[in-house]
Amino acid sequence: MIRRLSTYVIRRVLSMILLLVLLSLVVFILFSLLPADPARLTCGKSCTPEIIEANRHRLGLDMPVLAQYWEFVKGIFVGRTYAANSPDPVQCSAPCLGYSFKRGEEVFVLIKDRLPATIWLAFGAFVLWLAAGISLGIYSALRRGRWQDRSVMGVALVGYSLPSFFIGLVAIFFIIIRWQLLPFPSYISPLENPVQFLQTMILPWIILATLYAAFYMRLTRNQMLEVLGDDYIRTARAKGLPERVVIRKHALRAGLTPIVTAAGLDLAGLLGGAIITESIFSLPGIGSLAVNSVNDADLPLIVGITLVAATFIIFANLIVDLLYAVIDPRVRLS
Amino acid sequence: MTSASAPFLSVQDLSVTFPTEDGRVQAVDGVSFSVERGKTLAVVGESGSGKSVTAQAIMGLLDRRLSSVTGHAWLEGRDLVAMDDDEVRRERGSRMAMIFQDPMSSLHPFYRIGAQLSEAVLVHQKVSKQAAREQALEMLNRVGIPDPRTRIDNYPHQLSGGMRQRVMIAMALINSPALLIADEPTTALDVTVQAQILELIGNLQQEYDTAVIMITHDLGIVADIADDVAVMYGGRIVESGSVDDIFYRPQMPYTLGLLASVPRLDQVRAERLDPIPGNPPSPISLPPGCVFQPRCAYSDRVADHACEGVRPELVDIGGGHAVRCHLDGGQRLAIATDVLDALAGSGA
Structure with missing residues (x-):
């Protein structure tokens, strides 16, 4: 059975690699079809057509799209040099996801520098919303139709319907400005200053988690209500198991699959940048980088961020599928 | 029925109502019967006659918030209806057990059958996991699962319907309960398997001296195995007596x-x-x-x-x-x- 599981893993990883190749190709072709001319964007107002054409050649933008794609892929593994024959060539070391001439920086480095803030934000919120969403969802399901259920679901509805930019701004106004309970957010690595890190992250975590927790409460509640009506739950009770074992061991595990799916994809989506939350709290993450790159029409950076975000989603899909196999034996044995 | 002492299980004036938005549903209305150890009472009726609800009320499986149970169910002198949730839970699976209609959906799909059987042992007996597994193995053997050492590590979906019902029976009887309630245990099975399952229940009943309540709509089964019969209609017993x-x-x-x-x-x-x-x-x-x-x-x-x-x-x-x-x-x-x-x- 271990063998079957490993075959399953290998098959899934191979298909993931294929998917990544296709995805990067599609992203690359899509962006090459955009009307924006990256060569035009390389020089400022006093630009002449000659300079543009020279830059186009230096960047390899005069090559066919597929040739450019090949250079790009090669760059990821061995790095690449832009304008190799010119007096000032630009080095982009592996893994090279492109070079932002706008910012004079390798795309990979730009993203790498922004990733920690996004990762911290996403995982912190993730833990919060799973803990709150699942426990309140179970609580609500076990008190279905009573006032506890109604109030939890009412709060969930409110949390779900309030846009995060609104509660974010309200929170900043009252908690930071009016009551001065927290200092102004200023991101710093938790390794450097854990206190300031927590002071900065606590509000974004809560704001971001509120939105998701509301959804997970409803999802968990509905899953539990469905599963609690299943025959094997009646069997578990007929065996004389205590109710908490029936709930935790039998019902929750059976109802877990859709929650795992949603959680994996939501987390991956956030790793690609929580645009609104990062912008409100001026966190130096992928989301705010993405907004800036779009404002600047910084094409190489946009391509890089899109690819990284999409890679997270594909990875999450793989992990979710592997988790299915762990949770449900019917998946790995069929 | 002639024994002078109190019967093993005596149900008296048992009623179950469910409050619903459309009004009170009287699912069971004043049901009384008794069963002795080693004997089989068949409860017969169409669907909706209240026979399954009666069984669940005895087992304490009805949610007290969603139903109201009145009357008595004396199991060796102790009233199951009057017990609190935890007391009746301790009786379930140890002194009384139940098997259900659909073995396909009655086992948890994510746990190995060995784990599901051991769990039933561990909740009622203070034994090691290893000892519980030994009991599970022995019980699988007894209910006629071929190659139980392999099967114990199977998941339910790897077994046929008849095998799963055997596992359900093994799980119900693993703590040697004195009362077994079987709620249409053969309805979902092939005809040839039905006879085997009934025979198995009969054999184990003799071995353990179990009182059996067989809920069924199949008069053929009743004629085969019952000592006494209660015919239910509209939540009431309308006729009862020997087979x-x-x-x-x-x-x-x-x-x-x-x-x-x-x-x-x-x-x-x-x-x-x-x-x-x-x-x-x-x-x-x-x-x-x-x-x-x-x-x-x-x-x-x-x-x-x-x-x-x-x-x-x-x-x-x-x-x-x-x-x-x-x-x-x-x-x-x-x-x-x-x-x-x-x-x-x-x-x-």
Whole structure:
């Protein structure tokens, strides 16, 4: 059975690699079809057509799209040099996801520098919303139709319907400005200053988690209500198991699959940048980088961020599928 | 039934109501019966007659917030209905156990059958996991699972329906309960497997001296295995007695209707089946008098429309045979003779 599981893993990883190749190709072709001319964007107002054409050649933008794609892929593994024959060539070391001439920086480095803030934000919120969403969802399901259920679901509805930019701004106004309970957010690595890190992250975590927790409460509640009506739950009770074992061991595990799916994809989506939350709290993450790159029409950076975000989603899909196999034996044995 | 001491399980005046938005649903209404160890009581009725709810009420499986159970269910002198949730939970799986209709969905799909069996042991006995697994293995062997050392690590979906029902039986009997309630245990199985499962339950019943309540709508099963029979309709017992009382001396028109609607292989001529006209009553609006009156062909023989307005009581007509019917003894006997003669005549 271990063998079957490993075959399953290998098959899934191979298909993931294929998917990544296709995805990067599609992203690359899509962006090459955009009307924006990256060569035009390389020089400022006093630009002449000659300079543009020279830059186009230096960047390899005069090559066919597929040739450019090949250079790009090669760059990821061995790095690449832009304008190799010119007096000032630009080095982009592996893994090279492109070079932002706008910012004079390798795309990979730009993203790498922004990733920690996004990762911290996403995982912190993730833990919060799973803990709150699942426990309140179970609580609500076990008190279905009573006032506890109604109030939890009412709060969930409110949390779900309030846009995060609104509660974010309200929170900043009252908690930071009016009551001065927290200092102004200023991101710093938790390794450097854990206190300031927590002071900065606590509000974004809560704001971001509120939105998701509301959804997970409803999802968990509905899953539990469905599963609690299943025959094997009646069997578990007929065996004389205590109710908490029936709930935790039998019902929750059976109802877990859709929650795992949603959680994996939501987390991956956030790793690609929580645009609104990062912008409100001026966190130096992928989301705010993405907004800036779009404002600047910084094409190489946009391509890089899109690819990284999409890679997270594909990875999450793989992990979710592997988790299915762990949770449900019917998946790995069929 | 003749033992002087109190019966092993004695259900007295058991009623179950569910409050719903459409009104109170009277699912079980004043049910009384008793079972001795080693004996089998068959509870017979159509779907919706309250037989499964009766079983779940005895087992304490009904959610107390969503239902109200009154009356008594004395198990060796202790009232299961009066126990609190935790007390009755301790009885479940240890002194009383239940198997269900659909073995396909009654086992947890994500756990190995060995784990599910051991769990039943560990919740009631203070033994090691290893000892619990040994018990599980032994029990799988006893219920006739071939190659139990391999099968114990299977998941339910790797077993056939009959095998799964054997596992369910193993799980129910692993703590040697004195009472086994089987709720239509063979309905979802192939006919050939049905006989094996019934035989297995019968053998284990003898081995453990278990009292069995067999809930079924299949009169063939009743005739095979039951000592006593309770016929339920509209949440009430309408006739009860020994299996011979019910099959050879039935008195209540509903019981007669049930017997007449069974297809018989021993009939020489292809007679049309004789179904009971109409449908079972809705438990939300039960008739005020006899619950069977709307479908009864003989209620006009009773004076003053008593069947429509007056609730008949379950009356013992001798030897533990009880009937709930307004017809007098002579009328019932005449009707029964007619129906049974017609049945026998078509077979003669």
